[in-house]
Amino acid sequence: MRPSEGTTVQQPGFSDLIRVFGRIGLISFGGPAGQIALMHRELVDERGWIAEGPFLRALNVCHLLPGPEAQQLATWIGWRLHGTKGGLAAGLLFVLPGAAVMLGLSILYAYAARLGPVAALFLGIKAAVLAIVVQALIRIGRRALDTRFKMGLAVAAFLALFLLNLPFPAVVLGAAAIGFLAARWRPAWLKAHGGHGEAPAGPLPWGRTLRSVALWLAIWAAPMAVILLTLGPDHVLWKIGAFFSQLAVVTFGGAYAVLAWMAQEAVQSMHWLSPREMTDGLGLAETTPGPLIMVTQFVGFLGAFRAPAPFSPLVAGILGAMLTTWVTFAPCFLWIFSVAPWMERLERAPRLQGALAALTAAIVGVIANLTLWFALHVLFARVEAVAAGPARLQVPDWASIDWRIALIAAGAALLVFVAKRGVMTVLGLSAAAGLVLSGLT
Known part of the structure; x- marks a missing residue:
């Protein structure tokens, strides 16, 4: 079930975050549109770790920043869930396989x-x-x-x-x-x-x-x-x-x-x-x-x-x-x-x-x-x-x-x-x- 605005269904453990973002990093083909859609499906729709509103607002701001917006969005999600160590883990796992x-x-x-x-x-x-x-x-x-x-x-x-x-x-x-x-x-x-x-x-x-x-x-x-x-x-x-x-x-x-x-x-x-x-x-x-x-x-x-x-x-x-x-x-x-x-x-x-x-x-x-x-x-x-x-x-x-x-x-x-x-x-x-x-x- 998709979480409501400003909430998450559950707070994932750090090991869960590592596992999911490791998988995303290995299959994130298709350019930024496909990568963002993949994260939305995995993290908003299926697991409910991030609500729809915060996800879209963060994506809007990532478009304002220089650099690859999909990787920055992954870093922000990790940061929101587990602070700096979560942001580092999510961002690095998104990049390192490629x-x-x-x-x-x-x-x-x-x-x-x-x-x-x-x-x-x-x-x-x-x-x-x-x-x-x-x-x-x-x-x-x-x-x-x-x-x-x-x-x-x-x-x-x-x-x-x-x-x-x-x-x-x-x-x-x-x-x-x-x-x-x-x-x-x-x-x-x-x-x-x-x-x-x-x-x-x-x-x-x-x-x-x-x-x-x-x-x-x-x-x-x-x-x-x-x-x-x-x-x-x-x-x-x-x-x-x-x-x-x-x-x-x-x-x-x-x-x-x-x-x-x-x-x-x-x-x-x-x-x-x-x-x-x-x-x-x-x-x-x-x-x-x-x-x-x-x-x-x-x-x-x-x-x-x-x-x-x-x-x-x-x-x-x-x-x-x-x-x-x-x-x-x-x-x-x-x-x-x-x-x-x-x-x-x-x-x-x-x-x-x-x-x-x-x-x-x-x-x-x-x-x-x-x-x-x-x-x-x-x-x-x-x-x-x-x-x-x-x-x-x-x-x-x-x-x-x-x-x-x-x-x-x-x-x-x-x-x-x-x-x-x-x-x-x-x-x-x-x-x-x-x-x-x-x-x-």
């Missing part, structure tokens, strides 16, 4: 990606990723763009990124600022959804929040301090940690929202991997449990693997992957343990809800930019940036199109949009098609 699988796949990729059969498999996976990203764009767009103002924000974000090459943080934070102001003067433009009623009474939990911020900032920075003292600021591990720490602060709207910016920096500025390898990494992340943002671990592994000194390539790659995971997910615990005592107050703040609504609308434009970027760099072997005034156009060489990827992508689109197949089925069939077409050619 991190272990992703590390193994990254090692396999680094050593075997150029082998014929493996390269053929990834040819199909690249094509499938195109259809999956388009599906994410359409799904998020239908949910987020329910006013003309939001549609305008989405178009503006796309043009700012794709044509003007503006920094991703500036685009998303600018959209949030616009929403914050619009919620005051034109709230109907946003149709923001938040809680109702008065904020809870009682003293403001400033002391608890400040202690959590100080502790988790120190935990977040600890490995970076070790690297700075032992390897220096020019080492690839420092650059990996610094870059993904920045990414953790601006990861609003889920992994798809920051992938284009991450790919642009990792590929074009850092030269850690190629555009097609970036797409391979996203395909691998789609096949693992846990947050899709785990693709960052793949990027960190390859970046360190290819500039390993003074370590061996394998050791450097593992250190790069572990560091990336640390600086990506340690901030999630910082946000939740600092914000959790404020959850009900934040969820009832109309201007923050307006900022979230505007930011979500802009994310649709960000994902549209990602979709086009992936399509150009996966379908075509050569893409040139052409300046046209303040704009920079990405122009493909049509003679360099890979007809095999185009054909498999069309088949993957039919599987996704017509046959309504799941991600794992689409990836598996596309990888098999890659093997067949590569064998024929």
